[in-house]
Amino acid sequence: MRFKIDEDLPPTAADLLRGLGHDVSTVYDQGLQACTDPAILTACQGGGGSRFRSISTPRISWCTRRRIMPG
Numbered sequence: 001m002r003f004k005i006d007e008d009l010p011p012t013a014a015d016l017l018r019g020l021g022h023d024v025s026t027v028y029d030q031g032l033q034a035c036t037d038p039a040i041l042t043a044c045q046g047g048g049g050s051r052f053r054s055i056s057t058p059r060i061s062w063c064t065r066r067r068i069m070p071g
Helices: 011-019 037-044 060-065
Strands: 002-005 023-026 054-056
Touching: 002 011, 002 037, 011 023
Parallel strands: 002 023, 002 054
Antiparallel strands: none
16 A cells, blocks of 8 residues: 655654555655645645555644545
8 A cells, every 4th residue: 555644644654654565755855845735635646647545644634624534
């Protein structure tokens, strides 16, 4: 699975997922730290020709603003 780890999670979260064989990118990897949520969502949706990434964040408000059911 492809994940985007936001800046609210520790870098060890990315390391853990990579260790399990997942394709992981962080906002720091792409210079997206402190970017707006729409900019991060665009990057996850394939900005730059990549496939969609699942967004990993602990912020429940991020999910509910986009009408995504957490869990």
